[in-house]
Amino acid sequence: MPLVELKDITKVYGTLIANDKVSLELNKGEILAVVGENGAGKSTLMKIMYGLEQPTAGEIYVNGEKQKFHDPLDAIGKGIGMVQQHFMLIEQFTVAENIVYSKEPRKGMFFDRAAAIRITEELCEKYGLYIDPREKVKNCPVGLQQRIEILKVLYQEAEILIFDEPSAVLTPQETNQLLDTLRTLAGMGKSIILITHKLNEVFAVADRVVVMRHGQVVGNMPIKETNFDELSFLMVGRQLTSTVIPQVEKGEVCLEVNDLHVTGAGSKEAVDGLSMHVDRGEIVGIAGVSGNGQSELIRAITGLLPVESGNVRINGIEVTNRPPRDIRDSGLSCIPEDRYLWGCAREATLEETCIMYLHNKEPLSTGGWLHKNKIHSFVSDTLEHFDVRYTSVFQKMGELSGGNAQKVVLAREVMQHSPFLIAAEPTRGLDIGAIEYVHHALLEKKKSGDCVLLVSSELSEVMSLSDRIYVMYDGKIAGEFTRENAVEESLGLLMMGGKLNEA
Amino acid sequence: MKRKDTGRLAALLNTVSLPVIATILGLLLGALIMFLSGHDPLKVYSVMFDKSFINVNYLNQTLTKATPVIMCGISGAVAWRAGHINLGIEGQMVCGGITAIIIGLYMPGPAFLVTLCACIGACAAGALYALIPTFLQDKSHVSLIMVTLMMNYIANYLSTYLVSFPLKDTSSVNANQTMFIDDSLKFTRLFSNGQLSTGFILSIMTVIAVYLVMNYTSFGYESKMSGFNPYFAKYGGVRERRVMYLTMALSGAVAGFAGFVEVFGTKYRYSSNMIASSGYAWTGLMASLVGQYNPFAILFYSIFFSGLTIGGQALQRDFGIPLQIADIITSSIMLFVSINIGIHLFKAGRKQRTEKKEETGNKTPAKEAA
Ligand SMILES: Nc1ncnc2c1ncn2[C@@H]1O[C@H](COP(=O)(O)OP(=O)(O)OP(=O)(O)O)[C@@H](O)[C@H]1O
Ligand SMILES: [Mg+2]
Numbered sequence: 001m002p003l004v005e006l007k008d009i010t011k012v013y014g015t016l017i018a019n020d021k022v023s024l025e026l027n028k029g030e031i032l033a034v035v036g037e038n039g040a041g042k043s044t045l046m047k048i049m050y051g052l053e054q055p056t057a058g059e060i061y062v063n064g065e066k067q068k069f070h071d072p073l074d075a076i077g078k079g080i081g082m083v084q085q086h087f088m089l090i091e092q093f094t095v096a097e098n099i100v101y102s103k104e105p106r107k108g109m110f111f112d113r114a115a116a117i118r119i120t121e122e123l124c125e126k127y128g129l130y131i132d133p134r135e136k137v138k139n140c141p142v143g144l145q146q147r148i149e150i151l152k153v154l155y156q157e158a159e160i161l162i163f164d165e166p167s168a169v170l171t172p173q174e175t176n177q178l179l180d181t182l183r184t185l186a187g188m189g190k191s192i193i194l195i196t197h198k199l200n201e202v203f204a205v206a207d208r209v210v211v212m213r214h215g216q217v218v219g220n221m222p223i224k225e226t227n228f229d230e231l232s233f234l235m236v237g238r239q240l241t242s243t244v245i246p247q248v249e250k251g252e253v254c255l256e257v258n259d260l261h262v263t264g265a266g267s268k269e270a271v272d273g274l275s276m277h278v279d280r281g282e283i284v285g286i287a288g289v290s291g292n293g294q295s296e297l298i299r300a301i302t303g304l305l306p307v308e309s310g311n312v313r314i315n316g317i318e319v320t321n322r323p324p325r326d327i328r329d330s331g332l333s334c335i336p337e338d339r340y341l342w343g344c345a346r347e348a349t350l351e352e353t354c355i356m357y358l359h360n361k362e363p364l365s366t367g368g369w370l371h372k373n374k375i376h377s378f379v380s381d382t383l384e385h386f387d388v389r390y391t392s393v394f395q396k397m398g399e400l401s402g403g404n405a406q407k408v409v410l411a412r413e414v415m416q417h418s419p420f421l422i423a424a425e426p427t428r429g430l431d432i433g434a435i436e437y438v439h440h441a442l443l444e445k446k447k448s449g450d451c452v453l454l455v456s457s458e459l460s461e462v463m464s465l466s467d468r469i470y471v472m473y474d475g476k477i478a479g480e481f482t483r484e485n486a487v488e489e490s491l492g493l494l495m496m497g498g499k500l501n502e503a
Numbered sequence: 504m505k506r507k508d509t510g511r512l513a514a515l516l517n518t519v520s521l522p523v524i525a526t527i528l529g530l531l532l533g534a535l536i537m538f539l540s541g542h543d544p545l546k547v548y549s550v551m552f553d554k555s556f557i558n559v560n561y562l563n564q565t566l567t568k569a570t571p572v573i574m575c576g577i578s579g580a581v582a583w584r585a586g587h588i589n590l591g592i593e594g595q596m597v598c599g600g601i602t603a604i605i606i607g608l609y610m611p612g613p614a615f616l617v618t619l620c621a622c623i624g625a626c627a628a629g630a631l632y633a634l635i636p637t638f639l640q641d642k643s644h645v646s647l648i649m650v651t652l653m654m655n656y657i658a659n660y661l662s663t664y665l666v667s668f669p670l671k672d673t674s675s676v677n678a679n680q681t682m683f684i685d686d687s688l689k690f691t692r693l694f695s696n697g698q699l700s701t702g703f704i705l706s707i708m709t710v711i712a713v714y715l716v717m718n719y720t721s722f723g724y725e726s727k728m729s730g731f732n733p734y735f736a737k738y739g740g741v742r743e744r745r746v747m748y749l750t751m752a753l754s755g756a757v758a759g760f761a762g763f764v765e766v767f768g769t770k771y772r773y774s775s776n777m778i779a780s781s782g783y784a785w786t787g788l789m790a791s792l793v794g795q796y797n798p799f800a801i802l803f804y805s806i807f808f809s810g811l812t813i814g815g816q817a818l819q820r821d822f823g824i825p826l827q828i829a830d831i832i833t834s835s836i837m838l839f840v841s842i843n844i845g846i847h848l849f850k851a852g853r854k855q856r857t858e859k860k861e862e863t864g865n866k867t868p869a870k871e872a873a
């Protein structure tokens with residue numbers, strides 16, 4: 001008997017069927033990967049299983065017993081836990097306090113701090129997930145925060161752990177550690193559901209894989225009986241093409257950064273005397289472990305963070321410490337790394353999201369008046385162009401699937417056709433079909449004589465698209481490579497703060 | 504995945520359904536209280552609605568009362584939608600009213616010119632009075648809510664002083680009030696009996712004008728986006744400080760305009776405390792909250808709440824039911840709506856807090872963006 005069984009689950013949002021009679025089984029000790037294109041209904045299905053959403057129709061069985069989950073507490077009561085992609089931790093508290101939160105050990109009436117620490121240490125020991133219980137959460141990097149989330153779910157005695165795109169925010173090293181953790185947990189008899197867009201992760205850990213498309217299950221097989229090509233075909237419904245890198249003549253300098261100093265959070269020098277340039281007709285990549293000043297660099301270029309010293313020029317125009325609008329006017333558009341913080345507002349409609357920055361320019365408005373008809377057709381075109389899955393332009397951004405929200409932000413910035421585009425983590429959360437499309441769009445941009453600054457924690461992405469690569473470490477440029485002399489090993493070494501010995 | 508544009512309708516239904524449910528619950532709670540205090544709710548309600556919305560004379564009173572309420576509601580919505588909580592509408596309205604009466608009484612010239620100047624002066628006074636707390640918030644991070652609230656008292660006491668001494672009509676011994684404005688300045692009454700004047704039409708025009716500004720101009724768009732997510736607005740090139748000043752000025756100007764209309768359209772003079780004691784601003788804020796910043800919903804709820812008060816007064820005369828019953832009904836509606844909105848805000852807030860951490864790890868850009 002399967003441990004969890006979902007039977008004919010249907011979820012309807014207005015006119016949209018997010019899940020259409022989905023059935024799924026999860027066995028004890030199994031790692032089940034759920035894959036599928038953006039908007040296929042994966043997150044929705046997991047939210048239903050975790051009690052965050054109620055199904056329109058269908059049944060959930062745990063250990064053969066029919067269940068009705070009104071909220072996540074019901075699901076936790078039946079041993080189902082979910083590691084949120086958006087961590088729900090209290091940053092001022094310590095690791096131990098966060099783990100026992102909502103089920104604290106007590107001594108009499110009071111919180112028993114020593115017991116909390118002991119419990120955390122025991123948990124760490126038991127599952128081999130080591131972390132200092134006394135550390136404050138705000139001092140933990142993203143990878144460790146995720147580990148705290150996992151420990152928290154384990155402390156609540158979850159037998160079934162759901163992970164929704166857990167590696168999206170992790171560095172490659174952290175991802176590897178996470179995959180090890182998943183194997184360990186499965187080895188100890190826990191059952192795991194892993195949603196991911198990265199097929200290499202699927203092949204690395206999963207026992208079985210379920211493929212979803214348009215709200216339905218279109219494939220369900222043991223991992224041994226399938227391969228990369230079959231899975232990607234099932235996911236996107238077509239063969240992937242290989243990207244061809246167009247040869248373009250380099251033009252004049254577009255972005256120039258000179259000896260830039262930027263103070264980051266905690267008054268530490270986040271960007272420390274950095275100089276670089278991007279020329280027209282070029283895609284320049286920045287490789288680096290996240291947290292080495294990339295975010296601050298982008299924010300300083302786009303005018304969202306003050307520059308201490310040094311300067312930035314775009315198309316020959318001095319833009320250092322100018323307001324964001326003026327910088328954009330000089331020919332910049334930017335795909336921000338955090339789509340929900342900088343890229344959009346959840347309550348805003350798709351239409352409102354798409355016209356940001358263009359809203360006070362011809363042809364969308366004249367003299368401060370918006371032209372609703374033109375806006376409407378512009379927005380429909382933009383969304384169509386990037387194959388965003390939506391029901392109406394008056395939908396709220398918060399209702400889109402993660403990947404589709406990313407596509408909207410991306411589409412808006414690319415459709416501005418500015419000479420210079422910053423693309424920070426442009427393919428985060430996208431399915432392989434959409435990634436191919438985005439890569440294609442970036443190369444098109446280069447072909448038309450514009451240039452792109454690509455910042456990505458995905459080394460393979462940087463290496464396959466960029467004409468030139470800067471490696472960033474500790475706020476400085478640690479090395480520069482051309483497409484021809486970029487070798488993964490040397491890049492990796494510099495990214496970790498090592499030195500190349502010139503031989 | 505069909506692309507029908509039923510979305511706008513669905514969104515509208517969504518905004519409408521919540522206040523409607525709250526209204527019904529409020530009426531039910533009111534009925535329960537009446538029942539418990541020994542009255543027949545059906546009978547009471549039928550009288551109450553007759554003597555507020557159906558009978559022409561009472562409807563006239565209702566709409567007269569609603570006129571300033573509508574504009575106060577709009578004023579609140581303008582600011583709130585952009586994420587600024589303006590609790591100083593009353594004070595801004597007082598400033599508008601006082602400016603209007605001063606110009607109305609002392610400016611020489613043809614009537615239309617005096618009226619025009621009074622109107623512009625009142626709007627400007629309201630706007631300036633709203634810009635003071637905005638400036639304080641911008642320069643020294645003093646809470647806008649607190650300052651706007653406190654400045655209501657300053658405006659009201661100042662106006663009391665003005666009408667008690669320099670502007671006092673010395674012929675009236677007991678009351679502290681100004682003289683009446685000239686007959687040629689008074690707004691035309693719409694019907695032969697009843698106080699309803701062209702001021703009501705002006706308030707409807709305000710609703711339409713603000714609706715157009717908010718939905719069809721790039722300023723309205725920027726203001727709305729700043730309210731939704733200031734980081735997004737800033738990143739997209741919105742000059743957020745400029746938008747904040749403009750938004751607050753507009754909010755204050757509408758409140759000042761309400762003061763002008765109240766003086767020139769209904770009261771014809773300024774008597775001490777006349778605006779503060781009426782509670783227009785607070786009823787307007789209620790309508791604004793219940794109507795969720797939609798100008799037309801605010802129009803509707805302003806008239807509805809004003810009608811409840813007028814109907815409540817009739818109840819007092821006909822049944823001896825205290826006026827507070829009407830207040831209880833309005834307050835219950837408010838209560839139910841705020842519960843709904845509160846839950847909504849709480850959920851949204853919790854979501855945002857956790858999601859802000861997404862992808863930025865534990866770096867909060869709040870400080871940098873401020
Ligand atoms: N609250 C909501 N209201 C309306 N539609 C919604 C809501 N939540 C999700 N949807 C829709 O349901 C569909 C499935 O969304 P879901 O988030 O499950 O996709 P997903 O498979 O997780 O995609 P991704 O890979 O992009 O995260 C999408 O088309 C989305 O727009
Ligand atoms: Mg998802």
